[in-house]
Amino acid sequence: MSSIFVETEDQRAILETVRRFNEAVVAPVAAELDRRDDPADCFSWDIVEAADAAGIRTMTLTEEWGGIGADSLTTAMVIEELAKADMGIAVVMAQTLKLAQVLQKATTPEQRDRYVPIFRDDPRGLLAIGITEPETASNYFLPHPSPFRTAAEKTEGGWVINGMKHFISNGNRSGIYLVFVQTEKSKGLAEGSTCFLIERDTPGFSIGHVHDKMGERLANNAELVFTDCFIADENVVGTVGDGFNVLAQFFPQSNTYAAATVLGVAVTAYERALEWAKIRNQGGKPIIEHDGIRAQLAEMRMLNDVSRTYIHRAAWSADNQDQGWDKTLGTLPKVFASQAAWKVVTWASEIHGGYGYMRDVGFEKLLRDAAAFLHSDGVNRTLLLKSANFMY
Structure with a gap:
């Protein structure tokens, strides 16, 4: 390792x-x-x-x-x-x-x-995955008896899908989608859903609302709308009714990539704060010579380095599960990295004083971006509860 x-x-x-x-x-x-x-x-x-x-x-x-x-x-x-x-x-x-x-x-x-x-x-x-629905968001992480509202009915040679997904990253830009829908309505989404491969130009499949997000704006999130959309049997990924097994087997690194994303924002915030502290003078000297600022910068660096170590351990372990896979590595790195990043970015803004509040300095963008992963790829409190269920 x-x-x-x-x-x-x-x-x-x-x-x-x-x-x-x-x-x-x-x-x-x-x-x-x-x-x-x-x-x-x-x-x-x-x-x-x-x-x-x-x-x-x-x-x-x-x-x-x-x-x-x-x-x-x-x-x-x-x-x-x-x-x-x-x-x-x-x-x-x-x-x-x-x-x-x-x-x-x-x-x-x-x-x-x-x-x-x-x-x-x-x-x-580009590629996209359709899981989240308005009423079944955290149920994906903490499976609840309620099924997906987006459902597929069996027909000759395939399935007919009706329903809607939302908040889907690359939703309006992807050419190929992995979409999870309910195929057994009497079961919960964890036991009765199926994963389908769907192409952008499939009849009955359309793009709905493009969400107007606070941050992370260079990535689009959108609704996926299915209206009597026929998908052939050959487009089933894995086994019918066992869609969540696809997630369990093939998505161990998803959370790690989310953590790496928000870490990048935190690193930029720290580096900008460090450079500012070297050139901004208060009390007759650069503010980096004031003990409070020096200690704060050191803690920011520490948080970023710990996040990276956690992320790298999880990423390596995802590809080497024969060496021992801790399921919390699929949840906790994102929780830690996003909470640490929020702290680092807000501190970096504070170090800039009033300048950090001005849009042209750029910290308001970093704040808006960092906020995204307090919930994206799983609300942090939900992921902590999921991790606790793994452990206890």
């Missing part, structure tokens, strides 16, 4: 590519895109195409499928680096990178042969 503490030569090269991508493509436009009124206008296909050209979009595909086979640890490092420039871009890529991993592992050979090339060959190819 010592490899989680030392970057390999390949990882350093990949991260340098991401840094150049951030500097050339994301940083010059992120603030302007974030301030657009229409949430759909905050999204940039130019950035996605540039990520494709840099090899970022498809990096979790195996070499057989045209990627580099990036493991979960390397992917977490990349997501953190992307988030240093903008959280929304990190979310767009994180969703796609993790679902590309699932697309290769959870599907049949026939499904892979059909869908992986579609994703790989489209420079705008």
Whole structure:
């Protein structure tokens, strides 16, 4: 496990590519895109195409499928680096990178042969997963007897889906979706749901409202609407009625990637606060020479480093479950990293004094972004309860 503490030569090269991508493509436009009124206008296909050209979009595909086979640890490092420039871009890529991993592992050979090339060959190819509904949000993490409202009825050769998902990352931008719907209405969502592969242009499937979020605006979240949408039997992922087993087996790193995303925001906040403390003079000297500020910066650095260590352990363990998998590694890293990031970003804003409250300084964007992962990928209190259920 010592490899989680030392970057390999390949990882350093990949991260340098991401840094150049951030500097050339994301940083010059992120603030302007974030301030657009229409949430759909905050999204940039130019950035996605540039990520494709840099090899970022498809990096979790195996070499057989045209990627580099990036493991979960390397992917977490990349997501953190992307988030240093903008959280929304990190979310767009994180969703796609993790679902590309699932697309290769959870599907049949026939499904892979059909869908992986579609994703790989489209420079705008993004992926999305449809789970959350207005009344079944935390039930996904703490399964409740109530079923999904989005349901599928069996018919000849397939299923007819009706219902709606919301808050779906990449929802209005994806070309391929993994969607969880109820196929056994007498059971709860954990026992009676099924995962389906669905393409964007499927008749009966449409995009609804694009959510107007407080932060993370360069990533779109939207409703997925199903109206008598026929999906063939061959598009079932795994076993009918056992959709949650797909999540259990193939999504151990999802929480880790969410944690890496919010960590990137915290690192940027800390680094900006550190530079400000060196040049801002109060009481006749730079504020970094005041003990209170020095101690606060040290604690911010500590929180970021602990978050990263936790994330890297979880990411490595997700790919090496034969070495022992602690289920709390699929929940607690995001809780810790998001709570730590909220503290770091608010402290960084305080260190800037009144300047930190001004929009043109940029901390209000970091605050809005950091707030997203207090609930995204699972409300923290819910994840803590889920973790307790694992342990006790």
